[in-house]
Amino acid sequence: MSEYRIERMGAGGDGIAPGPLHISFTLPGERVEALPAAKDRATLVEVLEASAERVEAPCRHFTVCGGCALQHWDEHPYAAWKRGRLAEALSRAGYEDVEVAPMVPTPRHVRQRADFGLERLADGRIEIGFHERGTTNLIPMRECHVVQPELVALLPRLADALRGLNAIRRLGSALINMLDSGPDILLRTDMPLSMPDRRLLAAFAEAERLPRIGWGTKGGTEIAAQILPVRHNLSGVTVTPPPGAFLQASVPGEAAIIEAVLAGLPKKRSPRARVADLFAGIGTLSFPLAKHVLVEAFEGDPAAAEALRAGANAAQMRIQAERRDLARQPLLPAELKNYVAVVLDPPFAGAPEQVAQIARSKLERLIYVSCSPAALGRDAATLRAAGFKILQATPVDQFLWSPHLESVVVFAR
Numbered sequence: 001m002s003e004y005r006i007e008r009m010g011a012g013g014d015g016i017a018p019g020p021l022h023i024s025f026t027l028p029g030e031r032v033e034a035l036p037a038a039k040d041r042a043t044l045v046e047v048l049e050a051s052a053e054r055v056e057a058p059c060r061h062f063t064v065c066g067g068c069a070l071q072h073w074d075e076h077p078y079a080a081w082k083r084g085r086l087a088e089a090l091s092r093a094g095y096e097d098v099e100v101a102p103m104v105p106t107p108r109h110v111r112q113r114a115d116f117g118l119e120r121l122a123d124g125r126i127e128i129g130f131h132e133r134g135t136t137n138l139i140p141m142r143e144c145h146v147v148q149p150e151l152v153a154l155l156p157r158l159a160d161a162l163r164g165l166n167a168i169r170r171l172g173s174a175l176i177n178m179l180d181s182g183p184d185i186l187l188r189t190d191m192p193l194s195m196p197d198r199r200l201l202a203a204f205a206e207a208e209r210l211p212r213i214g215w216g217t218k219g220g221t222e223i224a225a226q227i228l229p230v231r232h233n234l235s236g237v238t239v240t241p242p243p244g245a246f247l248q249a250s251v252p253g254e255a256a257i258i259e260a261v262l263a264g265l266p267k268k269r270s271p272r273a274r275v276a277d278l279f280a281g282i283g284t285l286s287f288p289l290a291k292h293v294l295v296e297a298f299e300g301d302p303a304a305a306e307a308l309r310a311g312a313n314a315a316q317m318r319i320q321a322e323r324r325d326l327a328r329q330p331l332l333p334a335e336l337k338n339y340v341a342v343v344l345d346p347p348f349a350g351a352p353e354q355v356a357q358i359a360r361s362k363l364e365r366l367i368y369v370s371c372s373p374a375a376l377g378r379d380a381a382t383l384r385a386a387g388f389k390i391l392q393a394t395p396v397d398q399f400l401w402s403p404h405l406e407s408v409v410v411f412a413r
């Protein structure tokens with residue numbers, strides 16, 4: 001056991017002592033006692049001198065649950081640190097002195113999408129919860145201050161119902177989207193679904209008035225039980241998201257992202273101006289965009305692209321939706337010349353293939369929505385080399401108390 005002085009916060013939300021040595025749940029300026037656990041990591045034993053910025057963590061599972069890393073930090077320095085992560089990522093890409101907007105905060109208890117682990121215990125019961133930090137063990141979840149309370153309240157009843165499910169031999173997961181029509185559950189299990197399993201899920205759906213329960217494997221998803229129509233409202237358009245569809249993490253965060261995306265559109269544009277929405281999902285950004293410009297939406301997942309297309313058609317919106325794998329088949333410079341702007345909202349790894357084509361094209365404006373400052377930084381370096389400047393950079397705290405950060409950056413040349 002040794003004493004350390006924490007010098008700064010690392011990108012993963014750990015305090016960093018000289019070494020560098022990562023020590024979770026510490027804050028800059030603190031003197032702590034910790035037990036070396038690996039070459040670059042030690043485990044906090046005691047805070048000897050606490051920072052004035054230290055606050056009481058609200059959740060009993062904090063430090064054990066892998067979901068949150070930063071509940072012990074006052075909201076103001078926490079927000080400044082997250083905002084700094086975006087500034088740092090852009091500065092590493094060569095964009096010095098970018099005016100980064102203050103981070104848009106999100107309240108507690110608003111996360112509308114969560115993926116829980118399932119585990120069958122020795123006595124046959126099913127445990128449901130988030131994973132412990134750095135392990136595959138599950139925490140029996142009794143509270144959560146991030147996700148919506150209705151979702152947390154459903155978990156014990158879901159665990160009880162799943163006890164009789166043959167398809168869970170040892171492990172599984174339950175991805176829950178809180179849609180306007182009610183919780184939409186996608187189960188993944190380690191055995192196939194039997195007929196009695198389907199009956200059990202239908203009875204649970206009926207008892208809870210859950211419109212649909214899906215079941216998935218690596219090969220795809222199917223509907224295990226459906227008793228009511230599934231629908232969700234996105235900027236006034238009703239869609240039927242497929243099981244497990246991507247949703248923005250929270251509605252307030254989604255609204256902030258939409259506002260920053262719309263603010264990034266070129267002010268001077270013709271009424272026939274066209275915008276490409278790349279990695280469009282089920283249309284979260286396409287629908288609000290289509291109130292201002294003609295939208296061509298591209299999405300790799302066939303079911304999501306179809307949900308977007310069907311929603312747009314029913315609402316008679318100015319959107320063309322196409323399924324396209326943008327890693328294998330990015331939009332080429334000849335196609336990109338059709339647009340006054342491109343909106344890009346790729347998965348965590350970023351979109352290097354598409355950004356390479358944008359760099360080679362004559363596109364003048366790119367509105368980049370990112371959930372990973374590191375990936376954004378890599379793509380931003382390519383854009384800078386291609387002559388793009390940054391007009392606007394807005395961090396949005398979609399992932400409260402985690403080191404993850406959503407941001408909207410408007411590039412122009």
Ligand SMILES: C[S@@+](CC[C@H](N)C(=O)[O-])C[C@H]1O[C@@H](n2cnc3c(N)ncnc32)[C@H](O)[C@@H]1O
Pocket residue numbers: 246247248278279280281282283284285298299300301304324325326327328345346347348
């Ligand atoms: C971060 S989500 C954004 C979705 C949407 N813009 C929204 O706000 O809800 C990323 C989307 O990219 C899609 N995707 C992942 N890999 C892709 C690829 N290679 N080509 C096209 N789409 C892809 C996913 O299916 C997902 O819908």
